[in-house]
Amino acid sequence: MTFRFADLLRADRAGGTVVSLDRSGSRTRRQWRNDVAACAAELGFARGQRLALYATNTYEFSVALFAMWSRGAVPWLPASNGPPTVDALRGRVDRFVGEFADGEPIAMCASAHADASLDLAAFAAAELVLFSSGSTGEPKPVTKAVRQLEAEVGALEQVWGAQLARATILATVSHQHIYGLLFKLLWPLCVGRSYWAGLVAEPTRINRLTRAHAPCAWVSSPAFLKRTPARAFDAVKAVRPVAVFSSGGPLDPESARAVAAAFGAAPIEVYGSTETGGIGWRQQGGDDAWHALPGVEVAVDADDVLLARSPHLPDAAWHRTGDVGERIDAGRFRLKGRTDRIVKIEEKRLSLTAVEDALRRKPGVTDAACVLLRGRREVIGAVLALDREGYRRVHAEGRAAYVRELRRALRADVETLAIPRRYRFVDALPTNDRGKAQQTELAALFDAAPGDRHPRPRITRIDDRTIELAFSVAADSWVFKGHFPGAPVLPGAIQVLWAIRYGKMHLGLADDWTGLEAVKFSAMIRPNVATVLRLTRSETGTKLAFEYRVDGRVMSSGRLVRG
Numbered sequence: 001m002t003f004r005f006a007d008l009l010r011a012d013r014a015g016g017t018v019v020s021l022d023r024s025g026s027r028t029r030r031q032w033r034n035d036v037a038a039c040a041a042e043l044g045f046a047r048g049q050r051l052a053l054y055a056t057n058t059y060e061f062s063v064a065l066f067a068m069w070s071r072g073a074v075p076w077l078p079a080s081n082g083p084p085t086v087d088a089l090r091g092r093v094d095r096f097v098g099e100f101a102d103g104e105p106i107a108m109c110a111s112a113h114a115d116a117s118l119d120l121a122a123f124a125a126a127e128l129v130l131f132s133s134g135s136t137g138e139p140k141p142v143t144k145a146v147r148q149l150e151a152e153v154g155a156l157e158q159v160w161g162a163q164l165a166r167a168t169i170l171a172t173v174s175h176q177h178i179y180g181l182l183f184k185l186l187w188p189l190c191v192g193r194s195y196w197a198g199l200v201a202e203p204t205r206i207n208r209l210t211r212a213h214a215p216c217a218w219v220s221s222p223a224f225l226k227r228t229p230a231r232a233f234d235a236v237k238a239v240r241p242v243a244v245f246s247s248g249g250p251l252d253p254e255s256a257r258a259v260a261a262a263f264g265a266a267p268i269e270v271y272g273s274t275e276t277g278g279i280g281w282r283q284q285g286g287d288d289a290w291h292a293l294p295g296v297e298v299a300v301d302a303d304d305v306l307l308a309r310s311p312h313l314p315d316a317a318w319h320r321t322g323d324v325g326e327r328i329d330a331g332r333f334r335l336k337g338r339t340d341r342i343v344k345i346e347e348k349r350l351s352l353t354a355v356e357d358a359l360r361r362k363p364g365v366t367d368a369a370c371v372l373l374r375g376r377r378e379v380i381g382a383v384l385a386l387d388r389e390g391y392r393r394v395h396a397e398g399r400a401a402y403v404r405e406l407r408r409a410l411r412a413d414v415e416t417l418a419i420p421r422r423y424r425f426v427d428a429l430p431t432n433d434r435g436k437a438q439q440t441e442l443a444a445l446f447d448a449a450p451g452d453r454h455p456r457p458r459i460t461r462i463d464d465r466t467i468e469l470a471f472s473v474a475a476d477s478w479v480f481k482g483h484f485p486g487a488p489v490l491p492g493a494i495q496v497l498w499a500i501r502y503g504k505m506h507l508g509l510a511d512d513w514t515g516l517e518a519v520k521f522s523a524m525i526r527p528n529v530a531t532v533l534r535l536t537r538s539e540t541g542t543k544l545a546f547e548y549r550v551d552g553r554v555m556s557s558g559r560l561v562r563g
Contacts, residue, residue: 001161003190005146006123009033009066019189021168021213024039025466027059035108037118043097044109047072047122050129052089054081055098055106056463058175058185059197064097064106065128069146072122077176079139082508083463083541099464101540125204130178132274142274143314144178151311152277153187158267159241159281161191164217166240171219174463178274179247183219189314201462203232214239222251223460225259225267227470233262243268250545252367256284272334273330276319277312280333285477287537289332289365298333300325307341342371343380350418355380358413359420362406365433369429370420371442381446382420383456385429391474394425422446426456457533459506463496466536467506475527490525493557499535499546503560507537508543512562519558525550 007013008029015030027035045051045068053068053075055061068075078085078095081100089096096103126146131139171184188195194215200206201224210216210459218241225246226388240263247270260266266285272278278292279298292298297309299318306325307318324336337353343352352370359368367385372378385395394402403423411418424445445456457469473479473490480488496516503509525531529550544560 003150003153003157004123005066005126005150005186005190006070006120007160008189009070009118009120010034013318014192017192018194019192020062020197021194022028022057022059026194032063033118035063036066036070039063040070040106040118043067043104045071045073049073049095050076052076052086052093052100052103054078054096054100054176054464056101056174056199057197058171060106060108060188061098061175062185063108068097068556069126070120070122072119072125074127076141077131077181079131079174079176079517080508084207085139090527092141092345093252099539102407130274144274144277145314148277148312148314149182149186151295152182155278155296155312156182156187157191158294163243164193165215165242166193167215168213169193169219170200170206170213170216171195172200172206172224172240173221173248174199174217177248178277179270180219181217182278183245183247183270186466188313196401196539199463201460202408203308204230207232207235208235210241210366211239216241218244220244220246220267222246222249222255225255226252227458227460228258230258237262240264245270247272251284263273267347272312273321276321277310279308279310279312279321289328289334292331292333296328298325298327300327303339304336306335307327307332315559316490321385325374341393343378345372345378345380345417348415348417350380350415352380355382355410355414355418355420358410359384359406361413362409364393367429369442373443373444373446379421380418381422381443383424383426383429383442383445391425395474395476399425424456429458457502461506462534465507465539466534467502469502469533469535470530471533472528472530473525477527480527488527492521492556492560495521495525495546496558496560497547498533499544499560502533503535503537503544503546507535507544509537509541510562513544513560515561517559517561519556521556523553523555525555531555 013029015028018026019029019032020027022436033460051073053064055064065075078089079542086100096104103220123146127143129141132142144325169188171180173180176186184195193355200209237511244259244263245268251267251269266283269282270278271280271290277535278293279296280292282290290329296308299307301307304324305333306321308321308325309318313319322339324339326334328334337351341352342349344353355370359365364383366387369383371381373381384523407419457471460468462468475488479490479494500511501514505512525548532549534547542562547557548555
């Protein structure tokens with residue numbers, strides 16, 4: 001199945017087809033084509049220009065993307081539009097377009113005469129630059145030719161086109177990454193499906209949109225599915241999505257079972273990377289085998305590393321992935337962990353993935369991530385997310401005794417050298433917006449002593465200016481000392497301190513705030529209560545709004561200001 005992106009801009013394509021939906025209504029293919037031409041003419045893109053592009057609205061993003069391609073310019077798609085990203089791009093790109101602090105706004109004025117501005121021949125050599133963070137969190141530019149993306153769209157439609165039919169696409173992931181770019185925008189645009197142009201970041205919102213625009217398909221992430229309570233899936237059983245896609249990392253079995261129980265089928269997990277494009281897919285519930293996408297060949301090398309060859313790659317050579325694999329037959333394979341999860345201690349090769357799997361099987365542990373800690377002696381550190389029973393045992397037996405028990409239990413599963421020597425207990429693993437635990441953030445947890453004053457939250461990126469942090473604070477934390485004996489509450493000063501801390505860590509803000517405004521402490525936050533901190537920075541970065549919620553109720557709120 002072959003698609004050509006240039007064909008989408010031809011005047012003879014069905015102009016009345018709805019391509020995009022949002023709160024303001026719907027937009028047709030004719031409107032989109034004219035907006036693309038108007039944007040190309042208004043902003044005057046030139047062949048070979050490197051253009052950083054960032055927009056939260058997928059329709060506006062698509063207009064600028066195709067306008068750039070139609071002029072032979074090269075879009076660069078960063079995952080963020082924050083100050084650190086802009087600083088890193090300066091000198092590498094010629095212009096900033098979209099929602100950057102000093103970016104050029106995306107021009108759209110649907111001129112009836114704008115089609116003359118489009119150069120469809122430019123698509124033959126068109127390309128873009130995406131960013132892959134890998135396991136280190138350091139963004140790495142990856143150039144993709146349009147022909148690679150066209151081939152991948154064809155493979156997706158061949159496998160799932162009949163199942164999706166004319167379903168509306170609802171996405172909890174951004175089009176600034178390859179998964180969202182393909183599944184939310186390019187694939188539906190090529191085949192005439194409509195998509196919701198906004199990012200759907202909350203379970204209640206995706207349920208509301210599912211009911212309003214059925215039939216729907218969800219393009220989601222493991223992080224979103226994991227944090228969505230099972231009862232939220234039940235709310236749309238009557239208009240269940242025709243498919244739920246998940247990509248960006250492994251989906252835990254519990255989340256897969258919750259979706260399957262509500263919708264009759266487990267999520268479709270898609271495996272690949274920014275470099276390789278899509279490689280395979282699976283649905284949990286049978287064996288753990290992955291099925292290669294059409295046109296994709298897989299093999300393993302002498303080190304059991306999975307190899308892939310496909311039209312989604314820049315050439316016909318075999319590409320070495322970062323995963324250990326097993327080839328079952330021509331169309332199926334298994335994954336056995338990341339190659340960068342193999343570490344060497346005292347000349348012994350050890351699998352961090354195997355240690356994590358063993359830890360997850362222990363009572364009280366809901367999730368685990370391991371990291372190699374380098375010092376006078378290299379040892380493995382384990383970051384463990386505990387459930388209520390796990391924390392009860394830590395408090396009842398003592399931290400040291402609980403760790404000794406874990407270490408004894410691991411002896412039956414892993415080699416002695418692989419048993420973690422250092423431990424940190426958290427409510428949820430620190431992850432990025434795609435649900436991936438970053439090695440640098442895991443290692444940073446060991447820089448402070450156990451019982452450090454700051455919570456270790458689960459982080460969800462709503463958009464580039466907003467994050468949510470979910471955590472609870474143990475009753476024996478020092479922050480409750482003196483506030484107040486017999487009835488501990490989280491002090492307001494600590495709440496402000498944490499807003500500053502996490503705004504600096506995750507939104508690229510300095511900590512030189514000069515004042516507070518609109519501050520309200522409406523209710524008290526108690527120990528061991530699931531709390532959500534929402535942080536939103538202003539477009540200029542001169543204000544940071546914070547809001548603490550418990551069970552949806554606002555406990556406190558305010559704004560930090562500068563200047």
